[in-house]
Amino acid sequence: MNWYDEIKGRIFNIQRFSIHDGPGVRTIVFLKGCVLRCRWCCNPESQSREIETMVSDGKAKTVGQDITVREVMQEVIRDMPYYRRSGGGLTLSGGECLCQADFSAALLAAAKDMGINTAIESTACMEFDVIEKLLPYLDLYLMDIKHMNSEKHKEFTKRDNKLILENAAKLAVKAKKLIIRVPVVPTFNDTEEEIGDIARFAAGLPNVKEIHLLPYHRLGQGKYEGLGREYSLKNIEPPNREHMERLARAAEKTGLYVQIGG
Template identity: 35%
Template sequence: MSKTGLKGKIYDIQGFSVHDGPGVRTTVYLKGCPLRCPWCHSPESQSFHSQMSYASTRCTGVETCGECMKVCPAGALEQGAEESAAGGLIHKVRWHSESCAQCFACTQQCFAEALSVCGKDYTVEEVMQILRKDYDFLRSSGGGVTVSGGEALSQEEFTVELLRTVKADGIHTALDTTGFAPWKAVEHALPCTDLFLYDLKHMDSAEHERVTGVPNEQILENARRIAANGGKLQVRIPVIPGFNDSIENLNATASFCAELGEAVTVVQLLPFHHMGASKYERIQRPDPMPADVLPPDDGQMQKYLELMFDHGLQAMIH
């Protein structure tokens, strides 16, 4: 395939991204992920296909619109119950994802942008046009571009081409990855990735597979090889109560990081939160994370941080 025509499926490009690597960054989010982590706060990133998303709060009601229902070939849209809005009582549209044909005809009619397509194809050049506008700000802040997902390495060719182009412009590149990809893909990305934002979810492969759907051997092996080949890793540990927050597992994770040596720039502990709940609603998927799982409190997080320090690691709560 010619590289100029190479397309990637992207669900968001976010400017002034301040949590995804050093400095001020622009982050490109690629769609599709082989993992199914129940705490995922971007469930719309998991499917490799474009998909419907419905934000009912934006619907202006069938009284003044209702255009979507007219074009739906599958009868997946109907008038919902009466509810009050700023302008009086209205009936919003109800979307039935189970009968939806994912043809997106309704999204063309929805001017309120309540019904929308999540996931759009971009060429590398189209993305670059957007990214280049931000370069001055990225440079001056010691920031750069982050390619994230989903799992960006699942779209290997596109991701590598994007990173390569950005790096050729003299801009710092980061790849936010689950690490679950063939070594060949990681190796491909290595020369054009200044920093890997690298998730370590659990050290026990069976437990990893039970919860995320994939084992961890490949992930750990890729991390070792990145380190051995001169790559830099910013390790991220999502702290999920009841899953990976045992002292035993955290110790094992810390030891693993310590073994990687100077390749690890910092270990970030990311406390679990429920912020993604509304995103599950939008794609009409039940939130797999039980509501009674509470974010770890500050005291616990501090304890885990100390544990990382005990292993001689640079670490922070993020």
């Protein structure tokens, strides 16, 4: 019996054999609840902390379940042979795992006790003392920075970027490893200037060497309908390969290693 075993949290999915959110083969646990409301969000069912009903392929499906750390880890441990071979492990995603910081810290601690790599995919939009709860058990912080202009940030995500940028500076020093990720969303941040601004900020952070540009996709669109919500980005096209490469070149000028996709 470990201290964390019976800690409960609310998740909506466990995705095995994932490879783009941290090193190696990983299991991603998606936590429910988020502080932002990004218009492009591909997991709209993750945003509310409440358990919801979503229609998927004509069938009503309950989204969200309360589960203990022990139960989650029973699922995570099943792919141990693959983590061992690839240096993979557990990634917390969401939603925003910081909304359930004690549960998240417990999951990460459990993973470290199993000897596997840990990562979170996070907005870092939270008081820093909350974030600090996770850091002792965290190998990799995949942190989103979406825009340097606070107003535009607020227009598209419902929150300004002040706290996020402050936390980035702190995490650069305190997290074991920090990688900055940018969702590239047409009409929001897909100009060379905007991406270049983010890359310059990231390059200025101590210890940060890597930035990922994640092209916008509409894979979540169907879910908005399933939740009875409006998808406000209906009319935008995913950025094409050439454009992504142009943006990558703009970001590379800062000296960072730039990767398109996760």
